[in-house]
Amino acid sequence: MSTALEAASDGWVVTKRNLLKIKRVPDLVIFSTIQPIMFVLLFAYVFGGAIATPGINYREFLIPGIFVQTVAFGAGITAIGLADDLQKGIVDRFRSLPMSRGAVLFGRTSSDLINNVFTVIVMSVTGVIVGWRINEGFLRGVAGFAILFLFAYAMSWISAVIGLSVKSVEVAQSAGFIWMFPLTFLSNAFVPTSSLPSALRPIAEWNPISSVVLALRELWGNAPAGAANGTGFPAQHPIWLAIGWCLLILVIFVPLSISRYRRAASR
Amino acid sequence: MANAIIAEQLGKTYGSVTAVVGLDLVVPEGTVLGLLGPNGAGKTTTVRMLTTLITPTSGRCEVGGIDVCAHPDKVRRIIGVSGQYAAVDDYLTGQENLEMVGRLYHLGKRRARQRAKELLEQFELTDAADRPAKTYSGGMRRRLDLAGALVVQPPVIFLDEPTTGLDPRSRLGMWGVISDLVKAGSTLLLTTQYLEEADRLCDDIVVIDHGRAIAQGTAAELKGQMGGEKLAVAVGDRSELVPAADVLRSVGVDEPEIDEQAREVTVHIERGTAALVEAVRKLDAAEITPTNLEIRKPTLDDVFLTLTGQPAEEQPGGTQ
Numbered sequence: 001m002s003t004a005l006e007a008a009s010d011g012w013v014v015t016k017r018n019l020l021k022i023k024r025v026p027d028l029v030i031f032s033t034i035q036p037i038m039f040v041l042l043f044a045y046v047f048g049g050a051i052a053t054p055g056i057n058y059r060e061f062l063i064p065g066i067f068v069q070t071v072a073f074g075a076g077i078t079a080i081g082l083a084d085d086l087q088k089g090i091v092d093r094f095r096s097l098p099m100s101r102g103a104v105l106f107g108r109t110s111s112d113l114i115n116n117v118f119t120v121i122v123m124s125v126t127g128v129i130v131g132w133r134i135n136e137g138f139l140r141g142v143a144g145f146a147i148l149f150l151f152a153y154a155m156s157w158i159s160a161v162i163g164l165s166v167k168s169v170e171v172a173q174s175a176g177f178i179w180m181f182p183l184t185f186l187s188n189a190f191v192p193t194s195s196l197p198s199a200l201r202p203i204a205e206w207n208p209i210s211s212v213v214l215a216l217r218e219l220w221g222n223a224p225a226g227a228a229n230g231t232g233f234p235a236q237h238p239i240w241l242a243i244g245w246c247l248l249i250l251v252i253f254v255p256l257s258i259s260r261y262r263r264a265a266s267r
Numbered sequence: 268m269a270n271a272i273i274a275e276q277l278g279k280t281y282g283s284v285t286a287v288v289g290l291d292l293v294v295p296e297g298t299v300l301g302l303l304g305p306n307g308a309g310k311t312t313t314v315r316m317l318t319t320l321i322t323p324t325s326g327r328c329e330v331g332g333i334d335v336c337a338h339p340d341k342v343r344r345i346i347g348v349s350g351q352y353a354a355v356d357d358y359l360t361g362q363e364n365l366e367m368v369g370r371l372y373h374l375g376k377r378r379a380r381q382r383a384k385e386l387l388e389q390f391e392l393t394d395a396a397d398r399p400a401k402t403y404s405g406g407m408r409r410r411l412d413l414a415g416a417l418v419v420q421p422p423v424i425f426l427d428e429p430t431t432g433l434d435p436r437s438r439l440g441m442w443g444v445i446s447d448l449v450k451a452g453s454t455l456l457l458t459t460q461y462l463e464e465a466d467r468l469c470d471d472i473v474v475i476d477h478g479r480a481i482a483q484g485t486a487a488e489l490k491g492q493m494g495g496e497k498l499a500v501a502v503g504d505r506s507e508l509v510p511a512a513d514v515l516r517s518v519g520v521d522e523p524e525i526d527e528q529a530r531e532v533t534v535h536i537e538r539g540t541a542a543l544v545e546a547v548r549k550l551d552a553a554e555i556t557p558t559n560l561e562i563r564k565p566t567l568d569d570v571f572l573t574l575t576g577q578p579a580e581e582q583p584g585g586t587q
Binding site for chain 1: 318319320340343344346348350354355356357358359363367368370371372373399412415
């Protein structure tokens with residue numbers, strides 16, 4: 001077998017191993033399903049009436065935001081999974097095998113992506129029930145999901161670096177998520193950036209989360225009218241900016257994770 | 268005979284902490300080397316260096332004639348490692364754990380499944396094959412972990428404290444498994460803090476303490492350094508200690524030692540049971556009735572005590 005094929009096969013073996021865990025601990029699936037449903041319902045019905053989104057129903061505006069927030073948090077479990085493997089010694093077994101060096105990381109990020117895909121399916125159904133629609137046709141619909149999953153995958157690699165840097169699962173549990181609160185709330189995910197104080201507005205507009213959310217809204221026809229979308233470059237080129245952010249994250253965090261993995265595991 | 272494992276002046280330091288220093292090891296093919304030492308002596312660090320898990324800070328090592336630091340990937344193909352903390356995935360079944368390892372050794376899907384079955388059979392885990400490893404007992408987990416190290420029948424096997432934490436029955440079972448491996452011709456390096464274990468399983472023993480090798484030899488050679496067998500006589504009353512010592516002086520080969528606390532006199536002897544019989548006669552003639560009378564063969568505990576000045580189990584722990 002060629003090296004590339006071997007690496008892919010190793011990554012898939014580790015992915016399957018991670019997915020088996022989800023099958024064995026179904027509670028994990030149940031809670032990762034309930035949470036997005038709860039978010040959709042709470043935001044749609046609690047904030048729905050209070051937030052003005054010109055030209056579009058708040059629920060349609062909201063769903064792409066919730067999707068992006070949820071996959072970002074979903075990517076946070078990458079940190080926990082890796083910290084857990086390091087702590088338990090299974091990584092020693094992996095490292096003493098003649099397997100591809102990156103397989104543990106590619107396997108982990110892949111299984112977490114699959115998990116995220118599942119969550120998005122559940123949320124999409126919930127979204128449709130509360131009135132969300134993709135208004136721009138099939139291809140743009142698919143393109144939106146592709147960007148969403150690219151973003152989820154990129155976020156997993158940031159999370160991987162965190163998981164490999166902390167000393168225990170407990171720390172990973174908070175360190176993996178805490179930074180996501182300001183990141184997701186200082187964005188256009190839940191409110192139009194035009195409603196933010198002027199000092200925060202540029203931060204929110206250039207936030208990668210906002211770019212991804214806006215890209216989805218454009219592709220799916222869920223965007224509000226005019227200035228509610230934001231201003232300047234990020235508002236004019238959300239799709240390319242979103243893809244650019246994801247690629248930039250991957251270019252930085254994939255090599256960083258691999259070097260962290262080597263160091264963390266060889267202590 | 269070629270050497271399966273060679274370490275030359277191997278050393279590892281972590282910042283200012285020295286884990287292993289100037290360690291030389293030679294393990295000929297088909298033999299068992301025991302790395303014997305208390306907690307924190309540097310045993311695990313040594314195994315981790317030899318199995319490519321960490322990089323030595325000094326010296327070099329070879330496994331199967333391959334330089335470990337230069338070609339770790341090649342070394343990984345010919346070794347099996349079973350660690351101190353059983354590296355088993357809790358959520359996978361025994362069968363799935365071994366299949367996964369087989370796949371990662373790039374056995375085909377069917378071959379990996381077949382091999383997993385064979386190993387489960389060999390390690391008496393067939394009944395538990397489809398249960399998640401989470402439900403296994405400590406002994407079963409160890410066996411599963413060891414099975415994982417043997418998936419491709421590697422010629423060189425490293426076992427880091429294979430029986431630590433096992434109950435006596437599981438330990439005996441594990442010893443049986445290890446003996447079988449040796450009979451099948453594998454080269455083994457095993458670490459242990461149990462002297463009896465090293466005595467029983469190893470051809471050659473390196474005693475390691477604070478990261479340094481402090482003695483090397485066969486179990487018999489190490490015991491020989493302790494001056495052979497001892498005759499011990501315990502008496503009921505302290506006043507009998509001195510007369511008993513007088514008797515033993517005439518039987519033994521050196522000056523008897525008196526332990527007031529234990530009311531016991533010991534002396535080194537050379538003629539085994541003949542010396543015992545002689546001692547019984549002379550004690551009887553001197554009207555001393557011992558409460559206990561025995562020949563003590565030196566244990567590796569004595570070796571450790573003599574070499575380090577401390578019993579093996581009560582050493583202060585350092586870094587692993």
